[in-house]
Amino acid sequence: MRIAVVGAGALGSLYAARLAAGGHPVSLLARPAAAAAVASGGIRVEGRIRVEGREGAAEPVRSIRVTTSATDLAGADLLLLAVKTYHTADTLPALAPLRGAVGAVCSVQNGVTKDVALAGVFGEGAVLGAMSLEGATLLAPGRVLWTSPTSTAFGERDGRLTDRLESVVVAFRGAGLKAEALPNVVAAMWAKFGIMVPGATLSVLSRLPLYRLYQEPRLGALFVALCREVQSLAEAHGVPWEDFPGMRVATLCRLPTEEGVKLLAERGRAWEAAGATALKASTLVDLERGRRTELADLVGYLAAEGARRGLYLPYASVLGEAVQAVAEAAAR
Numbered sequence: 001m002r003i004a005v006v007g008a009g010a011l012g013s014l015y016a017a018r019l020a021a022g023g024h025p026v027s028l029l030a031r032p033a034a035a036a037a038v039a040s041g042g043i044r045v046e047g048r049i050r051v052e053g054r055e056g057a058a059e060p061v062r063s064i065r066v067t068t069s070a071t072d073l074a075g076a077d078l079l080l081l082a083v084k085t086y087h088t089a090d091t092l093p094a095l096a097p098l099r100g101a102v103g104a105v106c107s108v109q110n111g112v113t114k115d116v117a118l119a120g121v122f123g124e125g126a127v128l129g130a131m132s133l134e135g136a137t138l139l140a141p142g143r144v145l146w147t148s149p150t151s152t153a154f155g156e157r158d159g160r161l162t163d164r165l166e167s168v169v170v171a172f173r174g175a176g177l178k179a180e181a182l183p184n185v186v187a188a189m190w191a192k193f194g195i196m197v198p199g200a201t202l203s204v205l206s207r208l209p210l211y212r213l214y215q216e217p218r219l220g221a222l223f224v225a226l227c228r229e230v231q232s233l234a235e236a237h238g239v240p241w242e243d244f245p246g247m248r249v250a251t252l253c254r255l256p257t258e259e260g261v262k263l264l265a266e267r268g269r270a271w272e273a274a275g276a277t278a279l280k281a282s283t284l285v286d287l288e289r290g291r292r293t294e295l296a297d298l299v300g301y302l303a304a305e306g307a308r309r310g311l312y313l314p315y316a317s318v319l320g321e322a323v324q325a326v327a328e329a330a331a332r
């Protein structure tokens, strides 16, 4: 399968390298500096990599065709958008000439507005839903740390199990990436949003790694409150609120708050026991590195879209305002 990846950051580099190592022709659209690094040294994925069931050496993958021109992506069977949400609006116009010149398009970004944005450029029929649970950090251009090898879910937005969906999942699995086809990918994106919004917001406010945040009872109660507000917005969009592996949002919201807090604390203790003590929300990592965060598209979107629809979402309004003020102050 010919694959085009847009954005040579953490996730884009991970997917590009693993898919190319799996034998797929991969084109990667990158900023000039990243393109130069990948052109000269390829992409090295570090961390726990399995090649044919064994621990694999982190050899750089050099078979990636890297470019700074979107039109070079024409002919791809699958285009995968992997820029931060705040770069979507300035990236899509460059991709517009590819309408009709690529097969399916999908976004592995967080957030719940990405597919509408893609449909506006490529047409609704081109968009395949995607939700990435992978964890990756860019160490330098062309060097990525695979922090938690997990999985990527794909699905048609109307729930059909199509041939193209099957081909994408087979291509990813063939490259040693865990992938699954879901009949309810939109619900899965919203479930991730239900975890991301509280985690991203409360991480920036508390500056705690996730395993600690989950174990703090008052932060746990705020987490549950924000998750319930995401549920309200999901349901206002007609999206069912369901549990998924690793994202028990329906259970969390249904339980009395103190039980939900206990569930979160159990998760925090499990991560601690497994040694996952360095894991931080990407918003906190970005804040610490002096980079822009995706908060506006997470809690900011929840508050704004809730208000637009006349929903009462007090935690999103107040905490969203607080956290964006914190991020702005940190950036000065």
Ligand SMILES: NC(=O)c1ccc[n+]([C@@H]2O[C@H](COP(=O)([O-])OP(=O)(O)OC[C@H]3O[C@@H](n4cnc5c(N)ncnc54)[C@H](OP(=O)(O)O)[C@@H]3O)[C@@H](O)[C@H]2O)c1
Binding pocket: 006, 007, 008, 009, 010, 011, 012, 029, 030, 031, 034, 082, 083, 084, 085, 087, 090, 091, 108, 109, 110, 132, 133, 134, 135, 136, 137, 138, 282, 294
């Ligand atoms: N990293 C993860 O573990 C993970 C997991 C699940 C979901 N996600 C989501 O995936 C998305 C990407 O995250 P990430 O961590 O990979 O971000 P990232 O490391 O910042 O990577 C994004 C890359 O895209 C580049 N870029 C932006 N606009 C571009 C354009 N028009 N043309 C070419 N390149 C462009 C950026 O360059 P500059 O830095 O120079 O702007 C950057 O290298 C986010 O929405 C994130 O929430 C990430």
